[in-house]
Amino acid sequence: MTQFSVPWKQSPPLEYRGPARGIVALARMVYTMATPIVSRFPGPILLGAIVGGTLLVWAHWMLFGWVETIAASDVNGAAQSVWGQTLTTAEIGAYLDSHSIVASGILKYLLWPLQLELLRDLVGLGAIFGLFNLIPVYAIWWERKVAGRIQSRMGPMRVGGWHGWAQSFADGVKLVGKEDLVPEQADAMLFRVAPYLAFVPSLLAFLCLPLGSYWVFRNVDVALIFIIAMVGVEVVGVIVAGWASNNKWSVYGAMREACQMVSYEIPMTTVLLIPIMTAGTLNMVQIGDMQTGGWFSWNAFHNPFTFIAFITYYIASLANCKRAPFDLPESESELVAGFHTEYSGFRWALFFFAEYAAMFVVSALAVTLFLGAWHTPIPATWAFEEDSIVKIFLNGVLFSSPFWFIFKCFIFIYIQLWIRWTLPRIRIDQVLYSCVQVMFPIACVALVGHAVWMVLLDGTVVSDIIRWILGLLTAAVTFGFLSVAAFGYRNGRQMVGYLAVKQLPGA
Amino acid sequence: MTLRLKKILLLMTPLAIALSFATAPVQAADTDLSLSDQGIQTSADGGLLEALMFYACAGVTLACGFAICLSKNIVRMAVYLFGTLAAVALMYFLLLANFIGVIQLIVYAGGTLILLIFGVMLTSKSPWAKFEVKRSELIAAGIVCALFAGMLLFVVVNAEWPLETDAVVVGSSMTQFGTGLLTDYLVPFEAISVLLLVVMIGAAYMARQE
Numbered sequence: 001m002t003q004f005s006v007p008w009k010q011s012p013p014l015e016y017r018g019p020a021r022g023i024v025a026l027a028r029m030v031y032t033m034a035t036p037i038v039s040r041f042p043g044p045i046l047l048g049a050i051v052g053g054t055l056l057v058w059a060h061w062m063l064f065g066w067v068e069t070i071a072a073s074d075v076n077g078a079a080q081s082v083w084g085q086t087l088t089t090a091e092i093g094a095y096l097d098s099h100s101i102v103a104s105g106i107l108k109y110l111l112w113p114l115q116l117e118l119l120r121d122l123v124g125l126g127a128i129f130g131l132f133n134l135i136p137v138y139a140i141w142w143e144r145k146v147a148g149r150i151q152s153r154m155g156p157m158r159v160g161g162w163h164g165w166a167q168s169f170a171d172g173v174k175l176v177g178k179e180d181l182v183p184e185q186a187d188a189m190l191f192r193v194a195p196y197l198a199f200v201p202s203l204l205a206f207l208c209l210p211l212g213s214y215w216v217f218r219n220v221d222v223a224l225i226f227i228i229a230m231v232g233v234e235v236v237g238v239i240v241a242g243w244a245s246n247n248k249w250s251v252y253g254a255m256r257e258a259c260q261m262v263s264y265e266i267p268m269t270t271v272l273l274i275p276i277m278t279a280g281t282l283n284m285v286q287i288g289d290m291q292t293g294g295w296f297s298w299n300a301f302h303n304p305f306t307f308i309a310f311i312t313y314y315i316a317s318l319a320n321c322k323r324a325p326f327d328l329p330e331s332e333s334e335l336v337a338g339f340h341t342e343y344s345g346f347r348w349a350l351f352f353f354a355e356y357a358a359m360f361v362v363s364a365l366a367v368t369l370f371l372g373a374w375h376t377p378i379p380a381t382w383a384f385e386e387d388s389i390v391k392i393f394l395n396g397v398l399f400s401s402p403f404w405f406i407f408k409c410f411i412f413i414y415i416q417l418w419i420r421w422t423l424p425r426i427r428i429d430q431v432l433y434s435c436v437q438v439m440f441p442i443a444c445v446a447l448v449g450h451a452v453w454m455v456l457l458d459g460t461v462v463s464d465i466i467r468w469i470l471g472l473l474t475a476a477v478t479f480g481f482l483s484v485a486a487f488g489y490r491n492g493r494q495m496v497g498y499l500a501v502k503q504l505p506g507a
Numbered sequence: 508m509t510l511r512l513k514k515i516l517l518l519m520t521p522l523a524i525a526l527s528f529a530t531a532p533v534q535a536a537d538t539d540l541s542l543s544d545q546g547i548q549t550s551a552d553g554g555l556l557e558a559l560m561f562y563a564c565a566g567v568t569l570a571c572g573f574a575i576c577l578s579k580n581i582v583r584m585a586v587y588l589f590g591t592l593a594a595v596a597l598m599y600f601l602l603l604a605n606f607i608g609v610i611q612l613i614v615y616a617g618g619t620l621i622l623l624i625f626g627v628m629l630t631s632k633s634p635w636a637k638f639e640v641k642r643s644e645l646i647a648a649g650i651v652c653a654l655f656a657g658m659l660l661f662v663v664v665n666a667e668w669p670l671e672t673d674a675v676v677v678g679s680s681m682t683q684f685g686t687g688l689l690t691d692y693l694v695p696f697e698a699i700s701v702l703l704l705v706v707m708i709g710a711a712y713m714a715r716q717e
Contacts, residue, residue, distance in 0.1 A: 190586060197589070221681050222605045229609050232617030236589055239624050243582050251628065258625040262618070282681055 027173070031166070042162035050403070057402065058393070061214070064120070067111055124217045128206045136356035137168040143417050150421045178345035183246065186342065190244035195343070195350035198237025202357040205230035209364055210285045211402035212374045223284040224276065227365060228269060231320060231358055235261045238322075238329065241351070242339035253338025257329035260319055260431055264326075267439040268316035274309040274450045275299045275369040288373030292400075295377035300370040301470040303463060305450040310370040312442055314412070317362035319431070321355065324420035331425055363412035367405065374405040560601055567594040579639070585624050592616045606684055 016024050038045060093108040141156065145163065148155025156164030182188050208223035210216035220226060235257060242254020278299055279287040291298050300310040319326035330338035340351050367373060376399055383399050384391040397403075426434070457463045571590035578584050592615045599608030688696050 187580070187583070190583060193586065197586075220605055222609045225609045225613060226605075229613035229617055232613060235621060236586075236616070236624075239621060239628075240582070240586060243624065243628060255625065255628055258621055258628075262621060262625075265617075 035166075038165065039162050042165075054393075054397070054401075054403065058396065060123075063111065121217075128217055129203070132203050132206050132357055133353070135360050136353045137172070139356040139359065139413055140171075140352065141165065141168045142413075143420075146414070146417045147421045150418075172349065175345050175349040180346065181342075181344045183342050186246045187244040190240050191342075192347070194237050194241035194244055195347040195354075196237070197240055198234050198354040199350040201230040201233040201237075202354045202361065205361045206357070208284065209361065210288060210368070210373070211405045212400060213285060213289060215374075215402045216285055219283065219285050221281075221283050224272070224282045224287070224365075224369075227284075227361060228265075228272070231361060232261070232265055234354060234358060237354070238339050238351075241343070242329075245339070245342040247342055249335045249337075250339050250341050253329040253331075253335050253341075256428055257322065257339065260322070260326060260328060260428075260435075263432060263435045264316050264319040264439075267435060267443040268313060268320055270440070270443040270447055271309045271313045271316065272365075272369065273447055274306055277450060277454060278302055278306065284368055284373075288368050288375070291372040292375055292380040294375075294379035295372070295475065296467055296471040297379075298370065298372040298375075298471075301467050301474065303450065303453045303457070303466055304470065305446040305453060306370070307470055308442060308446045309450070310366070312439055312446065313370070314366055314415075316435075316439060317366065318416065318419070319435070321358040321362050323359065323416050325423045325426045326431055327420070327425060328428055328431060333425075359413055359416055360409055363409040363416070364405070366412055367408045371408060374400050374402060376400065376404055557601065561598070564594045564598045564601065567591075568598070581627050582624060585620055585627070588623075589616055589620055592620065606681060 015021075090108075141164070144167070145155040156167035158164055159167045159170045182191050205227045207217050208220050208226050210219070210223070216223075238257045239254045242250040242252075242257070245251075275287065276282060279290050281287060287299075295301075300307055318324075322329050328338075329335075330340065335341070340348055343351065378398060380399050383395045453463075568591050571587045571594065574587040575584050575591070578587060592611060596608040596611040596616070599605070599611060
């Protein structure tokens with residue numbers, strides 16, 4: 001540690017003691033070892049991570065599937081219990097031997113615990129918690145990169161080597177180390193509780209979020225309204241935080257959040273009735289499974305009203321997770337960050353985790369309900385016959401996969417970032433006007449129109465023609481946008497003209 | 508005009524409630540609307556976890572309820588109320604009444620509670636809204652509570668508590684629920700929505716600036 005020479009008396013820097021010392025040493029070691037490798041080979045490592053993740057997911061699924069097959073072929077045929085007494089290691093070994101699988105002696109001991117429901121739940125919870133933590137960490141890093149590029153700068157570049165990939169982790173370490181401040185005049189108890197009231201519901205929303213037909217922790221029949229409820233309950237934390245801070249700006253932020261949330265929930269929920277009517281269920285897995293037929297069978301292109309519903313939902317969802325242009329509760333430039341002005345350290349980080357997780361959740365709702373969930377634009381009927389491992393793998397990658405789901409969600413998160421850094425914030429009266437007098441009537445018209453369409457035109461030729469036109473139109477817009485973006489990326493310096501600097505500082 | 512509107516609104520409220528009670532079918536007991544979904548199995552040997560979860564939920568509900576009574580800060584009361592509502596919703600989930608549980612969360616925790624805190628924020632004069640109880644109010648509340656507790660005790664002691672039901676779990680409870688609302692229970696359902704309409708007209712009337 002460098003001691004700076006200053007004229008006043010300095011206390012020695014705090015030393016980590018006990019287990020914390022070991023953890024810090026380990027983190028430092030991993031960082032110093034990983035940085036040169038990551039900055040040398042960023043591309044292969046990214047590719048390797050994707051392939052490795054796919055393989056891990058696949059292996060885990062195969063092992064669970066195996067155990068289920070063994071349990072199904074069991075003579076007793078008993079259902080698995082929570083504590084799992086149905087299968088012995090001898091039975092598993094016999095099954096493995098009869099299928100001539102190598103290393104059955106060790107495998108049977110490895111497979112035995114997988115039949116315990118409790119263990120499965122723990123694995124699932126671990127996966128959800130990991131996903132819940134990784135998504136905000138990378139969304140925050142990405143937001144800073146996108147903001148930088150839009151403002152013609154580089155964004156984080158230093159931590160971790162390749163494009164500052166470890167910036168969010170470094171920020172996390174910094175935030176955990178910060179002092180946990182509670183203002184003297186604040187309501188200390190509520191001030192401490194509020195971040196958890198925002199954090200826990202957005203974590204709970206992930207419990208029912210399906211990443212694929214079988215990739216869901218709890219396949220609940222009311223999953224959709226459960227997720228909406230969780231996104232709605234998250235606001236309680238924000239309001240309580242603003243109130244407990246005992247700060248004018250914070251209370252303003254909390255009040256704006258309250259009236260914005262309560263009003264935008266109405267058009268959002270009304271519009272969500274439309275895909276529910278199409279699917280006839282509230283089960284997210286079933287809604288996703290209904291859209292297997294490729295691009296043109298996605299719910300958004302079902303008829304003009306579902307298309308309107310999709311766009312209305314997306315705008316309402318921006319207001320619902322307080323993103324720009326509806327980021328009045330935390331408007332940095334006028335309310336000094338609104339409801340979390342007084343927060344610092346870990347509690348502040350909890351608010352950010354909640355916000356970015358909510359962004360993912362509302363994008364996931366848009367993807368599941370309107371844009372084909374985890375399916376690719378290719379119809380599932382074109383899938384290969386699964387006679388070899390390669391074809392099974394290709395089917396998984398090309399036709400339905402959790403990675404496609406996350407990819408689509410991140411496209412919508414990207415649009416949220418893009419809107420935030422290009423559009424100005426609107427006034428509170430404009431927010432409420434656009435909700436009550438624009439969005440809500442549109443939502444009602446779409447709902448009634450969709451109901452009439454379902455009765456009169458569903459399954460006719462007109463319906464198919466409209467679906468094809470809408471699908472082709474969206475495809476054309478998407479491709480047009482992508483080609484403009486690619487052209488801009490290639491000729492960026494020339495397009496900006498004499499304002500462009502050949503080498504940005506820090507590049 | 509205003510008087511007539513008030514009279515109409517006042518008349519329609521009890522009418523709607525009475526209509527919804529009067530037209531509800533008598534055989535309501537045989538269609539159990541709040542049963543399981545496909546995902547959760549009712550395992551007999553999961554009793555220990557279930558019992559633990561039940562006592563945890565009940566404990567949180569009771570603790571938060573007492574905290575509401577003992578606290579004097581209105582916003583804190585609202586947060587304790589949130590604890591009570593969430594724990595009761597969890598209890599519904601434990602009983603496999605998923606839909607009721609979710610509706611409890613979305614309507615009470617996500618809607619009513621937010622409006623409550625919002626109202627306190629808009630109306631309170633001091634930064635920490637205190638809630639002082641007069642002695643006469645305490646006595647009146649005590650009498651009502653004693654009567655209510657007596658009634659509850661009477662019911663608890665005298666009612667039969669079957670530990671097993673013959674209800675068969677078929678498919679999703681949501682389908683039964685929706686079908687029930689739009690067939691057997693259509694008139695009470697519509698009457699309740701008339702009640703909501705009355706409330707909305709009343710609120711819009713009161714909020715209007717003359």
